[in-house]
Amino acid sequence: MFKTLDSAVPVACWSCSIGHNDSTLFCPHCSKIQPPPGGDYFSVFGLKPRLELDLSALEQEFHRLSRKLHPDRFARALVNEKEWSLADTALLNDAYRTLKDPLRRTEYLLKLEGAEIGEEHSGKDRVDPSRVPADLLEEVFDLNMQLEEMRMARKIGDEDSALEASLAEAKEKFSGLLKAVDEDLRAEWRAWDEGNELARQASQKRMVALLDRRHYLSNLVRDVTETLGA
């Protein structure tokens, strides 16, 4: 789905006709805007794929590139320059939105590396019992019972403070587990960024599993929050 950077293919600049590497947003010779380059989101910011990022440097680069690429700067330019400014800026914005968010960034990099990841951001799907992480099986089973009870009680207008307290406690626990997953993910970022090919392969596998677990936990926490708040 994502074209990878191929610096071996030279492209002639539409304006000055001098050949250049096709991953550039501006011609290195005449500085004119170029059609969207084929590289990945990282290359838009002149970065190699990596997971630990300096977010304030990323924001600064986003602002610097926005100033040069934004359609507002091309309101009176040639038709093709306008077109490329629009496409390039969309690419820049898509890239920034993805990279500044730790989860989206991780998912994106894993996809780039060929990992299979589910529908991570559709978000709304309910907890799927067939995908319960093995170590949580028992607790999740209890929790789902309590959630069902709570919904029933709510329906008939009952207040069950003991049940409510127990659910709040469960929420606390699962939120804690969620935090632990985030810690583990952060550790994997470093492992991937600094590892060799073999270490990266292993780290990717662990990250896919962690994202699955995270997805599951965050749905669970959301269900409890919704039920408590209803």
Next chain:
Amino acid sequence: MAEGRVVGIDLGTTNSLVAYMQGDTPVVIPGVDGSNLVPSVVALDPIAAAGGRPTVTVGNSARKALIETPERVIYSVKRLMGRGLGEIQEELKLFPFHLADDIEEGEVPRIRLGELKFTPPEISAYVLRQLKRNAERFFGEPVTQAVITVPAYFNDAQRQATKDAGRMAGLDVLRLVNEPTAAALAYGLDHAKVGTIAVYDLGGGTFDVSILKLRDGIFEVQSTNGDTHLGGDDIDNLLLAIALDEIHAEHGVDLRGNPGAVQVLRKAAIEAKISLSTESAAHFDMELPNGDRYQREIPRAVFEMLIEPVLERTAGPCKQALKDAGLTPEQIDEVVLVGGSTRIPAVRQLVDDLFHLKARGKKPQIELNPDEVVALGAAVQADILAGASKTTEEMLLLDVTPLSLGIEALGGAVARIIQRNSTIPASATEHFTTGVDGQTNVAIHVVQGERELAADCRSLARFDLKGIPPMSAGLPRIEVKFLIDADGILQVRAREQRSGLAAEIEVKATYGLTDEQVESMILDSFDHAEEDFAKRLLIEARNEAETILAAVDRAPESPAWRQLSPEEQAAIHAARGRLAAIKQGEDAAAIRNATLALDQATRRFAELMMEAAVSTAIRGKTMDAAGNDMGDDVTAPHAMAPAEFK
């Protein structure tokens, strides 16, 4: 391409304005009557011109017709822009608009105005043309490029309808800017500071809230929310409904079927609302057709109780915007108030509560006139687009899309492809395939909104991917690129990847005009032509000259004339003579200069007249009648803005 001026236009529900950047300051361009606000009211003149385009008036003069010929007048048309037949039924209950009776579902609704029918973009185009002309007479040259503001929460169809209106008015719309972000540009222009601000914009018919980060000239919108059906109109309608009910109950008169009387009552309701921002009570006093008087006092406390449900509806969007930006109220450095309705003290109190201002020793920002700040911001954005200006060269606005974009998946669920509050331009690439062997068409339904089911979202467009080479089911791989451009409008492109063929797509907007329809509705195709423009300027200059000459000729009848010194009278005579002579020539600029000279010479006379009119008002006449008196005796004191005219 012509490097003419770019003006900024606030196309409002109640009033519209046009502004431009004068050096490093945005300035509103006044209309012929000297007023900065052009009421967004369009009236069809009683006698339609034989054939061709109807004669319409726009603004203050059209507003007068509201009471005399209400069936030939339309206002608040912004509420109908980009909306389908089913969606405007609610609006029609509150406004005396009548739909044409031959509209089919899926068509852009047309409003009956006298014997003619107009689509909402056509009505808006008349307002835009008026603003364009005001700018042209001000600059003395054609104006063809503009930035137009829209509510941040406007959807795709509403934005497209606004752009269409611009095109019909002969304007090349370089950019649509969201109103709250425009306000932030005006606010941030001379502040050059770092911080997070919220813009609370309660206008005539729409409510928007936007949260922005300001840094080094970059205005980056973090989140936006709102309600395109909430504004000052709702408060007017509330007061109006109460008055109509009370009149019916207490005096047995049902005025609902009497559009003229309803307009009188609406005007009274608006006046009551405005006075309640400063007074502790407002009064209704109206003579009814049966000779009774309807008299009613509304204390401010009662008013505030009445409007609380309306104001409370702005709280939800504010909280959601904060949540989407990941911010607490304490993290908002300033709250900028925009829109006439923010003059209501209860609104300011609500804003104070929502953003915890008082507790932090802060107040809402009201340093810029809430009626003008959006137009001023549009002028700043216009200057940014025109480029090559020192004041704005470091400024850049990064806005977001207010609503998520999705496609209808199997079973009617929505697959979200671009999340709300994504910085625009934004894009998403999706892949589609076929479900049946040999299938050559794939239908796609695009929706906008936050709900889970497509049926609950707003249908944006349906399109067919056509000309797919016949293959086994599931084999074609059609890549569709969805792109939201800098105006917040969707563009779609498709390609079949296996065959390499560009799939042909025909995007049919669910509510909207086709290119051909827009083309046929263009008001003055000749507005662009230099020669015609010069002719029009000349005609306008002569008309102005005649108006002021007629007024000066009546001057000696006025008591104020005798208060002038003989020298002053002589100066007026001399200026009058020069204008009368130059008016015969072909030089519009010379006529205009001579008109200005006469206008200057009569300035003290106009002031004396004004004093006389005010003292008449104090002796018991209403201000309205005093205004009419003045209008009869003098031309609007200073027709143009002389100081700014070169």
